[in-house]
Amino acid sequence: MTDDALLRLDGVSAGYRGLTILHDLGLRVAEGEIVALVGANGAGKTTTLRTISGVLRPTSGTVTYAGRSTAGLRTSELVAAGLVHVPEDRALFGPLTVAENLAMGAWRRRATAEALEEAYGLFPVLAERRRQTAETLSGGQQQMLAIARALMSGPRVLMLDEPSTGLAPKLTRAVLDAVRAIRDRGVAVLLVEQNAAQALAVADRAYVLESGTAVLEGGGAELAGDERVRRAYLGLSGLEPKIGRDEDGRL
Ligand code: ATP
Secondary structure, three states: OOOOEEEEEEEEEEEEOOEEEEEEEEEEEEOOOEEEEEOOOOOOHHHHHHHHOOOOOOOEEEEEEOOEEOOOOOHHHHHHOOEEEEOOOOOOOOOOEHHHHHHHHOOOOOOOHHHHHHHHHHOHHHHHOOOOEHHHOOHHHHHHHHHHHHHOOOOOEEEEEOOOOOOOHHHHHHHHHHHHHHHHOOOEEEEEEOOHHHHHHHOOEEEEEEOOEEEEEEEHHHHHOOHHHHHHHOOOOOOOOOOOOOOOOOO
């Protein structure tokens, strides 16, 4: 895992204007796996994705993608290299149609018929609504469009920020099924979710983030069965809000 990681963070610290949010964060994403980042509100999940995608710069540590440090690379260069971030607000072009949004996602290459077919195959509702403007879609359909648009650029790593936010349970299941299907096509997915139960159910591996650092790592099913995770994040007893490290920094 350490050597074949497609994306890795080593000792990353980052934040906003002098406010450090991520502290010595390390994580790995290998080719074709779903890795979930779970943690409470404000734990630094979104900040992690922003740091990977070049919106924020690490103040220390390194982000390595496909064997190369991302330092100095612009977000557009990272997208061109296959590292693509779907932000929580989805950032769709509201007045443009579904088909036009998908075409925009393919900006670095032609929107091939195959790529479009794949996107529509993954989300058939988008095919039915291809001539409808994005702003008139439901929240779930907009989330599907945001993911489908990201796929049009041919990513190797897809980073999804809270794709289930605001969605009804049925649509959430549809989105998470699509995440599995995307992984099965060989794309690695880094999934940020506040709904830890859902994220762990779909993840091959996961990290629990607290105060900007990874306090636990393991298989999705393994973490879902971990007593500390169950208490702190799966709403079992709520007795222990934190997992934490001891004073020597051990988990
Ligand atoms: P949430 O689920 O609430 O988005 P999160 O784990 O994704 O939680 P982040 O959004 O990464 O957490 O936020 C981590 C911390 O960084 C929070 O304390 C937040 O207030 C702060 N923060 C986020 N964005 C900014 C910003 N643009 N400027 C300053 N502080 C920020």
